[in-house]
Amino acid sequence: MVYGKNLAVSIEGTDVKAITDRKWCRFILRQLLTNAVKYNPANTALMIVADVTETGQVFLDVIDEGPGIQPHELPRIFDKGFTGENGRIQNAATGLGLYLAKTVADKLGITLKAQPGQTKGTVMRMIFVDPNAFEAVRRGAGE
Template identity: 70%
Template sequence: MKEAQLVENDFIASWIHEIKTPLTAMKLIMATRQSDPDIRKMETEWLRIHLLVDRQLYMTRLPALESDYVLEQVSVQRLAAEEVRELAAWCMEKNLAVSIEGNDATVVTDRKWCRFIIRQLLTNAIKYSPTGTSLTFRTNVTEQENVFLDLIDEGPGIQPHDLPRIFDKGFTGGNGRIHNASTGLGLYLAHTVAAKIGITLQVHSIQPQGTTMRMTFTDSNAFETVRRGQADNIPL
């Protein structure tokens, strides 16, 4: 069964890489006709397909995350800004104003996987935010040198009885059933990756005042501590 699963994962990864080629070609064609309003609408739909394919690729990599893990010092606000640029077409389609507030901070984390977490949170916020509202990234540093990155939306909020289950695999909740747009995977994957790379995810929501998703970066990275300890014990 394990061997069959590995074969299936290799097949899915191969399919994803193959489909990225026509997607890239489509992107280049659309870039030459930005003045056409129909092309701009197609760009938003292209972005949704791209996000689904990209998420599937990360899902195939998730079991081997430990071997695809590179720590570096990165700016939290820069990570958020990079994801905002990636999803700009979708934000413009819904007329969402996106701002980044607070004092910037540097954390030690894996840039690629951390951006994946932010992307899942941002995708979720855009999906459920009403047209013409705003999204806010806010950073803060505590006295214990823990770094917070909050994503605040003005959506419908999450029902109290749904809050304990939002990170469960396949759970769509009341909003997902109403909008029929949820797979129950985005927040589950974000939470799973966060736990693996030493980031804590929390949610605060009061209906109908919106939702705040908080990423907490601790002052030290547990994975890096273990890795260094193992390296120190390797005989020369």
């Protein structure tokens, strides 16, 4: 746990709803927030934004002001055991958090993406692609 960083947190966006599994969606969000706090410098901000894309997909962004992800590392951040340069510097990365979050997201029909910030920071986006994807998974498990 990180203490004493004095991070400001803002929650913005539209009041939107997505059908998903509460427990596992919280797991994914907790991982994204844990990484954002871990890599954010002291006295900066985290932002959580919920909205709808132009095509009607609900999304949730976790935006930090940390050092960001190197462009050459982006394709590998969800790989099992991958630790980027910033994770090695922090000496606190296992390479499992984003892998597990992506694995769960895929099973729930949630797309998980990382977008580097314009000059620094990272935007981690959860896109609830198909409002019926979770319902199909739930029905399949019950049959």
